[in-house]
Amino acid sequence: MALLDIEGLSVRFKTSSGLFAAVEDVDINVDRGEVWSIVGESGSGKSVSMLATMGLLPWTAQVTADKMAFDGQDLQQLSSRQRRRIVGGEMSMIFQEPMSSLNPCFTVGTQIDEMIKQHLGGSRRERHERALDLLAQVGIPDPARRIKAYPHQLSGGMSQRVMIAMAISCNPRLLIADEPTTALDVTIQAQILELLLRLQEDTGMALILITHDMGVVAETAKHVVVQYAGRQVEKQDVKSLFAHPRHPYTEALLSALPERAGDQDRLPTIPGVVPGQHDRPSGCLFNPRCQYATEHCREVEPVAAPDDPASTLCHYPLDHPAAGTPPSAASSQDSPPQDPLSSNPPSPNPPRPEVRP
Amino acid sequence: MFKFFLVKLSQLVPTFIGVTIVAFSFIRLLPGDPILLMAGERGISAERYAQLKSQMGFDRSLVVQYFDFLKGLLHGDLGNSLVTHAPVMNEFLSRFPATLELSLFALTFAVIIGLPAGVLAAVKRGKTLDHSIMGISLTGYSMPIFWWGLLLIMLFSSTLGWTPVSGRISFLYFIEPVTGFMTIDSLLAGDWGAFLSSLHHLILPGIVLGTIPLAVIARQTRSSMLEVLGEDYVRSARAKGLSNFRVIMVHTLRNALISVVTVIGLQVGLLLAGAILTETIFSWPGIGKWMIDAISRRDYPSVQGGLVLIAFIVMIVNLLVDLAYGVINPRIRH
Numbered sequence: 001m002a003l004l005d006i007e008g009l010s011v012r013f014k015t016s017s018g019l020f021a022a023v024e025d026v027d028i029n030v031d032r033g034e035v036w037s038i039v040g041e042s043g044s045g046k047s048v049s050m051l052a053t054m055g056l057l058p059w060t061a062q063v064t065a066d067k068m069a070f071d072g073q074d075l076q077q078l079s080s081r082q083r084r085r086i087v088g089g090e091m092s093m094i095f096q097e098p099m100s101s102l103n104p105c106f107t108v109g110t111q112i113d114e115m116i117k118q119h120l121g122g123s124r125r126e127r128h129e130r131a132l133d134l135l136a137q138v139g140i141p142d143p144a145r146r147i148k149a150y151p152h153q154l155s156g157g158m159s160q161r162v163m164i165a166m167a168i169s170c171n172p173r174l175l176i177a178d179e180p181t182t183a184l185d186v187t188i189q190a191q192i193l194e195l196l197l198r199l200q201e202d203t204g205m206a207l208i209l210i211t212h213d214m215g216v217v218a219e220t221a222k223h224v225v226v227q228y229a230g231r232q233v234e235k236q237d238v239k240s241l242f243a244h245p246r247h248p249y250t251e252a253l254l255s256a257l258p259e260r261a262g263d264q265d266r267l268p269t270i271p272g273v274v275p276g277q278h279d280r281p282s283g284c285l286f287n288p289r290c291q292y293a294t295e296h297c298r299e300v301e302p303v304a305a306p307d308d309p310a311s312t313l314c315h316y317p318l319d320h321p322a323a324g325t326p327p328s329a330a331s332s333q334d335s336p337p338q339d340p341l342s343s344n345p346p347s348p349n350p351p352r353p354e355v356r357p
Numbered sequence: 358m359f360k361f362f363l364v365k366l367s368q369l370v371p372t373f374i375g376v377t378i379v380a381f382s383f384i385r386l387l388p389g390d391p392i393l394l395m396a397g398e399r400g401i402s403a404e405r406y407a408q409l410k411s412q413m414g415f416d417r418s419l420v421v422q423y424f425d426f427l428k429g430l431l432h433g434d435l436g437n438s439l440v441t442h443a444p445v446m447n448e449f450l451s452r453f454p455a456t457l458e459l460s461l462f463a464l465t466f467a468v469i470i471g472l473p474a475g476v477l478a479a480v481k482r483g484k485t486l487d488h489s490i491m492g493i494s495l496t497g498y499s500m501p502i503f504w505w506g507l508l509l510i511m512l513f514s515s516t517l518g519w520t521p522v523s524g525r526i527s528f529l530y531f532i533e534p535v536t537g538f539m540t541i542d543s544l545l546a547g548d549w550g551a552f553l554s555s556l557h558h559l560i561l562p563g564i565v566l567g568t569i570p571l572a573v574i575a576r577q578t579r580s581s582m583l584e585v586l587g588e589d590y591v592r593s594a595r596a597k598g599l600s601n602f603r604v605i606m607v608h609t610l611r612n613a614l615i616s617v618v619t620v621i622g623l624q625v626g627l628l629l630a631g632a633i634l635t636e637t638i639f640s641w642p643g644i645g646k647w648m649i650d651a652i653s654r655r656d657y658p659s660v661q662g663g664l665v666l667i668a669f670i671v672m673i674v675n676l677l678v679d680l681a682y683g684v685i686n687p688r689i690r691h
Contacts, residue, residue: 056595080601088598095596100589104688105611115597150687166597 001072003206004030004053004091004174008066011045011052011230019062020277023049023230027311028208030174035200036208037221037238039253043274045230046210047096050176054093055083071173089119092167096179098159102151108135109147112166119170134165138195157188161195168199174206175199181216193220214257218242226250229274229285233313244319246312248290284315292316361689365679369672376672377430380664381423384657391415391439391655413439415657426661435662440654445662449644453666454537455525456636456643460628462559463567468621471571475578475617480605482583490575498572502631506565506638513561520561523640527554562639566631570624577620581613588612615686622678626671 011023023045030036038046052063053075068075070086078086095101103111112131116122122130128147135143138161151159160180167175177196181189197220200207209220217224217238224241226234226249234247245251252270254260261267272289275281284302287293297315304311392401392409401409410416414425429436435445471494478490514522525539526532530551532542540559543551585591586609594608633645640646644663651659683689 054596056592084598084600086598088596093596095589095593097589101593103590103594103608103612105686114599118598152688163593 002029002069003032003034003071004028004208005067005069006049006053006065007068008064009049009052009068010064011048011057012062012064014060014062015277017277021230022061023052026225026227026230026232027235028225028232030206030208032173032206033200033204034206034223035197035221036206036223036225037217038208038210038225038227039212039214039217040227041212041270041274043229043276044212044227046212046227047178048230049227050093050178050208050210054087054091054176055080056087056093085119088115089170090172091174091176092170092172093176093178094160094163094167094180097183098163098180099151099156099183101163102154102159104151106150107147108149108151108154108162112147112162112169115166115169130169131165134169135162137168137199138162138165139191140165156184157192160184160188160192164192164195164199168203168205171203172205174208176208176210178210179212180209182212196220214253215259226253229280231285231313232311233286234310236310240310246308246310246317246319247286247314248292248318249286251318252289252291284313286314361683362680365676369676372672373669376668377427377661377665378423380661380668381426382419383664384652384655384660385419387652387655389655391657394655395439430665435665436658438651438659439656440651440659445658448647448659449663449666451537452642452644452647454534455539455641456629456632456645458538458540459559459562459566459635459641459643460625460632462563463565463628464570464621464624466563466567467571467574467624471574472578472617474571475575476582476605476610478575478579479582479586482579487579491579494572494575497568498576500568502565502569502634503638505568506562506635509561509565510638521558525555525558525642526551527558530554562635562641565638566628566635569631570621570628573620573624574617578613578617581616582609585609585612611685615682618678618681618685622675622681625674629667629671 006026006028009023009026009028010021012019012021026045026049028036028038028049038050040046048057048061051057052061053068055075057063065076070091073086075083075086102108106114109128109131112134113127116127116130120127120130131147132143135146140146140158140161146154146158151162154162164180175196180196181192184192193216196207196209199205207220209216211217221238224234224236224238225232226241226247228247228249234241234245234250236246241250242254245254249270252268255268256270258267270289275285275288281288281298283296283298283300284290284293287297290297294315300315302313302315304313305317308317310317392406392413392415395409396406407416414422417425426436433446435449437444438448441448474490474494478487481487510522513519521527526543530543530548532539532546532548532551532555535542535545539555540552543555590612591604591609594604599608629645632641632643633648635641636643636645637649644667648660648663650656651663
């Protein structure tokens, strides 16, 4: 039995112009001790799907799922009291903006203590000892002094460490990290990631890392979910994902990595932005930005092939041994799969959106 | 903290000087002459008029009169009332407790009702309860005090006979003033009946005076709560698995209070101003009624002295509010 078992998760927001589907039909299956990564650009619905799992979305959100279970317990059936026992205790989360995620009115110690008191209990002294111990575990120097600090007295990196200490304070079995390093300096980013992975190894908890950085994915995750415009477009092991990306979006993300750009002067980018509420295209949501898009892509919404282990949401998955080569992808098959964008495939029949070098 | 206090205190000095100038010139800008008013309909001879004028010091230049006023002020001497010849300070202090008692009662009423109403409206935002609370508070805010007071008197005092029409306490009781607060003094005297009677007299004027502050506090609490509810740290608090009550009352309200406390502080000035109308309607023997009388008699020393003292109290209250920020918000304290 998987630790976190989500099938067909959809989140819709009530807006003034009707319902907006921020997340649609997302599946994720995390086993004990596994490290997962959810990757995609801003607006892909990565955070929203995990916030929905935690039950942290505002009241305007409608969350539906065929299945949403944590450790066999159906999260949708639980009373809010029972669910609160899981949230924070067995399943906890850290956020993108550490500086604003801590309450400015309370000391670090109070905020950690509150969480321990809620889920583990214990005497005041025991809780204090545990808080000190946690701060030391996440690499905060001089915990006895820092425990009395207010959030505004901490740097971003320190704040994120405090958030991590809080998140692991009740020995969670699953930690969700929502872009934990995006708001931090590059030097601090690596430290925080290292810390998360070390804690994951030490405690054996499962870890879901939400990120838009393929580099981070490569360094951390074992399994990867790629999301685009609220849809899950691909799901693979990290090794095969990097070696054989199946969805053109994944491929484009990978080719934007500096390591893969080869000796080009400028890194390749994906033209355009993730469609929002009002500019969702018909057919495949990625088609306006996809270099392989055909008329078929523009008209028909793709569904994942049942025999596809990566459940790629594409009419013409790349590098698929079983399926026939699609007309537009044929040319790119000739070039090395990890670097198709740098090569210049001959123009297929339909005009392709320009890929800026 | 002490340094913070001193800085704030020193910032009050220029404000206070400005207040003295306004208070001094305001009453003299009004048409009318205290001596002529004193003389009444029979009139007064020119010699007697000049004699009285020089006796009261009004024949000197305004600048000299102002500095004379300032000099007395620094010694704690506001001069004597032209009407009663008693020191203005004594007149003020003997009436101020009545006003303070009424204002505190009104403020307590406004906070006790307004704060929870605002929190409730924010939590139930967009729902019927929210719309009702905000609608009622807007009505209360727009209500002219004197009209609202008269309406309540008509309903509760005349028709229903639930509350007394005027005064601080029933004529049956005589309570020796100790603190000047009728409620506290009657308790000190151990007279339970007198205490209930004084409370009974407080209710209606307290509600009338507290209505506008209540509306302001409720609206400010709501908007401030809504702002804080969208903060990341409130989401963090929910992610901890805390109860909804704790998320709202501890994590959200504590931060929302920062701006609510400012508004409450500002209401104190409004209460003292509003007290003038309310005291007149309910014949409440406080400084409001005293000030109205003094203005109509052009009692220069009483008016300027009273204004300066009221302004001084408002300034002190706002200083206390500034200090309260430090207690609520650690970013200011450190």
